[in-house]
Amino acid sequence: MVKCAISKPLPILHKYYQSGDPVIAGIISQIYIFSDTITFKKSPTHELFDNRIYFIASWTYLASMDLLSTQGNFIPNYKCDTHNNVAAVIGGPNSDICANMATILNIYNIPQFIYGSAPGTNNKNEMPFFYRLFPSGAVQYPGILQLLLHFMWTWIGVIVQEDDNSESFVQNELPTFSQNGICFDFIGSFPKLTFTSEFTEMLEKGHDMFQVVMESTANVVIIYGEIQTIMNLRTLLYLSKFENMTLKAKVWIMTAQMDFTSVGIQRNWDIHFIHGALSFGIHGKDVPGFQTFLKIRNPTTEKGDGFIWDFWEEAFDCFFPNSEVDGLAKGPCTGEEKMETLPGTVFETSMSGHSYSIYNGVYALAHALHIMHSSKFKHRASVDKRRRDLLHQQPWQLHHFLRSFSFNNTAGETVSFDQEGQLIVGFDIINWVTFPNQSFLRVKVGRVDMKDSSNISFSIFENSIVWPSSFNQAWPFSLCNDHCHLGYSKTKKEGKPFCCYDCLPCPEGKISNQEDMDDCFQCPDEQYAANDKDFCIQKTMTFLSFEEPLGITLVVFALSLSSITALVLQIFIKHKSTPIVKANNQNLTYTLLISLLLSFLCALLFINRPERMTCLLRQVAFGVIFSVAVSCVLAKTIIVVLAFMATKPGSRMRAWVGIKLAYFIVFSCSFIQATICIVWLAISPPFPDVDMHSMTDEIVLECNEGSTVMFYCVLSFMGFLAIVSFTVAFLARKLPDNFNEAKFITFSMLVFCSVWLSFVPTSLSTKGKYTVVVEIFSILSSSTGLLGCIFCPKCFIILLKPELNSREQLIRNRH
Template structure:
């Protein structure tokens, strides 16, 4: 059954067709009056009913359904109410629901409430809907008499537990629907939305109880507006200002998604809000409407020729529906002549096909006559749907529930009456059915489980409209409630048709654009939490996802890329032999080693010459050997740091240089002692000789060895990774273990250097043509300058350049000793052998 039939003046009978389709007998009491009050006066009711419909049977199921029909004017009460009811009304009034309920308590065609003499027509249950008010007003009357009532639409907000006990809700719990809508919003990441809801109290609770739960999950609301239900067409003009204000607010909103929460007839109000040209001019509101399951398309006559595109691309939540076999053919074969007692069908036929039957009571100026053979399948979908909709499916299950409950009753209620030969169904009391309905569960004809305690699911419907006054409802998803509160949610994104302005691209609904990777969110004071600015990540941090609250550091072995949206593996660097800097330093060290070896060779070859023998030949060899080792020691600093090289390179450097500097110190002291010992009665003669020089070297070297031993025993150096110093590099280096011990080694070496420099400085003017003191002074000046410069240079560099600074200092200071001390002697030995004689050793004073 199409819900279009439940939404026009004459469609109540078609709501019955769902029940009649299953072969059950029922009474339908329409809620509202249509056009001809004359016939209403015949039964002397305070508000006329144009048609009633009944079939005889042993048991009856009554239906009180909300009808939607038109009225041009509001009741003024200036004349008889029945005369003012000549036009139809949008919406329903509580009075008619109460009237229909009391009519169930009266003998048919005799309106005497609480008096029913024809037990044959007594209903056993009442099915009401789809509006919540229908069920609420119905329960006010029928619950007094303990009538089982089945609500197939919105759940009535009942505070009276006595009334609620007799109302069975076949519509799923609304809370489940709201959680499904929340899942839909989260799935599409729609965090910035608008809400339209009815302005009566039950729907205001939706704003105050449900929407805060949305906020807890990150949903913000650009607007939450009440919409007034239009009751009379004459109200449209008076409500124009309010509608225009609401329409402008919705139109200007940056939210692309709007939840519309209301009753079945709220679709008419939504259409007026969107589709009245004088409100919007050429530009109409285009949003993605998310429509609750209580709403549906209503085919009232004034909408027949309207543009249906207002609903194109909308998503609606619908009670899960399956196609019932045979229902489509049943409606296709339905004709006015097939049931002459059904006045609803004739009136519908005239309005649907724009024709008149002979002697029609409708005040219609159509000249076309109805044949009764017109085909329903030729009607536009906007006028009549042959497909069973969610409300129709709920009625279908409701009638089956009553039938199954009645089938369960004979085994208990009528068991004691079996001796009468047959069960007397006429004496069945409606309240007896209540407990069977309460616990009923069965599989309907399509194989689905039906129970009032079973949390059935929802379908997600996508609306697609066409130019031929038709539309298509496409199931694109499902909200499964079998495991509630864990809601199963599934949707086929690619099957969804979006409103035209989105060009079939997945829409966004955000307060502002996403913060892309490389940026983080910054809260704007005074605005909702969904509104924020995007700021770039600071240096050294990244964000690799959209809308991150804060940027984060890369792992230690990685660094941010240029866009700061992912981490790049750092390069592992060290001063290697293949590196150009490492190659040049290694070459320099080997070259100086060869030069030193050559000098040593010259000295060994000419070891018996006076210049070699002067000032302790053993000290000369010791110094040259230590310089050889110092140049080789520089090679320990080049290449990938390993455990062995890290352990020995600094200690080897410290000990070797201590030997070299202590040798220079011993040479200087020897020179000073030699000239001081020539004075008469000098006591320094006993200190002359090789033993003094050897003692100086051993003592100084022993101190340095002790320092290095303590260093290795306590905080030995080890290979380490420096991931902090360089943003894009991991420095593979030797961690010194203890900086204090390293500077102790340097400090002692510096102490020896200063002592050597001072002693050489005082001995620089001693009268000797081969006096080394002045050359030692220059060499130690260079040596001290290099290592004084080394400390700030070493501390200000990182990575391989820091190692290179130390290597350069080793080579430069060693080369200074070699050059200033030995090159002058080599020049004399090789180039001026005439000066390499004993008489040149001593120059007397003038």
């Protein structure tokens, strides 16, 4: 089916072009327009070259050589007349048409305007003769990539037509898509029909390719082809009905080289498959008066235009008298049929992008000729002479004027070419909307333009897009697999493209706050991961305070135990003259009770917000006070042993028994511990610190011990004193003495050692403020063990059994 207003508007437009400056009209008569359907030459005889069947290159060569012959005599390179010289040629829309005509016309340096896809060539000698009305691929292909990225279509299919341009597209452009995160489920091709013998092969290959498309999980398919590609695609879709092939909805993305065209057999075929498709189209605009011009066109008004008669018979499915068309199945043509009654699949009354390119090309050539003539001839006698002079110009003289000039067309737009002969224009993004009556609309939903040499401007109005019906007007997804949600990261699937991946939950402490993240990341130190691992939460500041229940409980216990210790001390002072108080060194007893009292109060230094002074004092105070307490116990134990040994006749131990030895033991042990603490404070003292990592959701304010080695040295020295005391007391536990403390000291040291031996692993396994709680508990429990085991039995006798606390009872028991 010939499509005059879509990609072949020539017989209708050539006279429309003449409505203007008579000089421009004369210039237009020297412009020859080639297409894959016809080669039209406006001349007195209106010669037509039909290249429609099988797209045979020989017809293009024939038409090109005929331009170089005398009118009516096919003798290439021999022209007797000078009134029909070729000024320029417009060719298209297929690249092979342009390439074939260039083979002949380049020899004569004839300007060639390409209104379709330009032929791929690396020959720099051919480039100066081409003027591309079709926008540059440097705009279209990045535009397609931007469209895919905008809708996050990363899993796509590609169908290309087998030709040099498609091969260049696959090799040069698709790798750029991959570099930007696009994967291809398939890259299929279908043959370009050239001879009838290849039609069956094309159908077989096309069917296999179409089956791959329908079985693919990709919802988006790019089609790269030329003007006849959509006819082939419609044929494959039509034949698929007889193959019981399941048809799935796809979002077709068509390149601007394609356009809607059809043959007569496809007149009533369904076009719903392109509903919701997106295509890149050559920028077009309605030209004033074009619709009116189309309405008055009919065969009766154009007696010399044979092409419109053929078009009329094909478009309205009728025949004229004396026509070669078989009219058995058709009605007669009246010539009064209206073009606006034709469905869009047969004829579009709007000016398409290809038609608009031809329109601009014709006027660009006319203006270039006009400028060239104006620069050479300052005085003109008449319009006829002006036009006559123009006809004698050589084609190669135009090139200088065609480069880098601009003009305003009648549609109100500026038309210009750059130094390389490329029309400076962008692409429209078209959304195809079909209707049951076989008509369709091309809705402009976006635009792609060259911003500068390295950037393009891309705009899309996604709310205006109508999607294929199967997607229920929802934004289609085209992914190899579902998105990895928040809290998950991608991991590659072996043997699959990089767009295919599995989703793994983020490990503990890491999050992913975006879909499809390559890896989870750690929250900042002051934040922690939420349960779903999709965002970070601010940590709370925490420390063992007086206000919280645990802190209050420990304070109550510390104060209660210190009060009990003070009460015991008061009892002992009140009954200081009794034998049980005097036994085992009264002053050591007072010193031990005071140190235990301070030990209970020392626990309060570990509670509340850590400050510099409290951090310095609490470990030092704890170490020195406990050392005094344990050294007192050690002194008591040693005194008991020495006292028993001194009672033996002739024993030399009498000289060692006395208050001085006890003081020496307490002072020396305490001095050693104090020295360790001073060294600790000198080299690496404790300081307030912030622990960001031990607790998941809390920032722990704590006292950093500074030197851990010195801290454990303090504990080790106290442990050494406790073990010595326990050993001596254990050996002296059965000495015959009515007020022997050795067995009570044995139990107290057993409790003390058990508590502090369990403290080390417990403190290492706890985190945050609970490490402080463990240390406070160890201080209170070990001090309580000393207080209870050593002083409870004595208090029981003093308060409840005073008869046992008498000298007479002591002497009676001894005898």
